[in-house]
Amino acid sequence: MKHLLLLLMTLTFSISACQSKQSNSKQTINETLEHLTLAVNSRNYDAISNYLSEDYQYEGMARPRSITTLKQVIQQFPKIESLVIDKTSIKEDEVLVDVTIKTAQNSTKKTIILDNDYKIIRADIAAISMQGHSASSNSKTKKANKNTTYNSLFKSMPFHISENQIVVEATINGKKGNLVVDSGTPMALMLNSKFQSYNRSKSKKNPMDVSGEMSNTYKVNIESFEWNGLVFNNVESISTNLDDLGRRLKVKSFAGTIGYALLKQFIIDFDYENNQLKLWTDRDLIKKHYDIKPEQIVPFTMAHHLPVIKAKIGDKEFRFGLDSGAETNMIDPRWKDDLEGKYEIIGMTELYGASTSQRKVLKVSMSNFILNKESYTMNFMFAELYGGQHEATMIDGLIGSQFLAHRKTIVNYIDNELYIIN
Secondary structure, three states, X not given: OHHHHHHHHHHHHHHHHHHHHHHHHHHHHHHHHHHHHHHHHHOOOHHHXXXXXXEEEEOOEOOOHHHHHHHHHHHHOOOEEEEEEEEEEEXXXXXXXXXXXXXXXOEEEEEEEEOOOOOEEEOOXXXXXXXXXXXXXXXXHHHHOOOOOHHHHEXXXXXXXXXXXXXXXXXXXXXXEEEEEOOOOOOOEEEEOOOOOOOEEEOOOOOEXXXXXXXXXXXXXXXXXXXXXXXXXXXXXEEEOOHHHHHHOOOOOEEEEEOHHHHOOOEEEEEOOOOEEEEEOOHHHHHHHHOOOHHHEEEOEEEOOEEEEEEEEOOEEEEEEEOOOOOOXXXXXXXXXXXXXXXXXXXXXXXXXXXXXXXXXXXXXXXXXXXXXXXXXXEEEEOOHHHHOOHHHHOOEEEOHHHHHHOEEEEEOOOOEEEEEO
């Protein structure tokens, strides 16, 4: 009888411990999934970063590429209305969690794989596929195949040039229009309210353009932004009347600009020769594709949304912000006397911003702008940056489209590096 009682007590303790462990596992799994939902809905990678396994992958891609891809997914995936656990199972050292993810667009079933600490090994909630590239292929296969076509790993965006601006076609909430690629715009999209109406709310703080503070700007949320096959959902943007800018740039059906908050997740390959923007996400492959040497790499720091690059005019060093939307390079007028003899005066010209404001400034030609031991001949305006009102006055000037078109230039926002290929 004692032996039977002892056996019953042991079985009871074992079952209780097992149920407790399952309960704790359920809570821990829920915590991980809650942070995945939070990361997507807040567009904040940091919310999930501590819940990723050291072996974390995305569709067969290992770190760091898997992290880059996840950040892109977090920015693009529709907000999650609910994430429900359908079933959990254990396979060797992995926990398989079958879930149903519901968004405003649809409801899909996925399997999320966790390690024994309930950190994510894989959570491929969205299919990622770049131009001609099968998302399921893994990095080991690519490294083993010496004949890999590396240009299959970027997304190519055709453009045309109008008034020194890169102009692309995209679809905003189902309506096609033309946009300028302007990395100097801090937000993802700055939209022309005269092109299309949006549900909007008044901005608490107006953004700045090169000539000063803009007025009458509104916050909008774009349900769908499609750019040559790339789809971004729930894009926080601003709208204002940009009709005058569209007319001045001679852009028909002018919908606005694509800015830094959208571009920063990519390595931007400015191919002016073929009128293509190539959006890469793999820094190793782009370096291998172009056989980039250490001496071709220019590191930069960030001042808010602007990459800041050190360059010389003559023997004096300056800090320039890189802005793809700057039609003409700019330098602060406080350096005008110091640089005397190093430029030729072209004459007075008008400086326009995105708004209707304008002012007369001095335009000059400089033939001794030196970056990474390479000399450029470019035009500059002597003008106060952002009307002298902006924090970015910590820089001495801006370099823009004329600089980017001068030599083959690639901007790696992921690693804060500029690649200049002669």
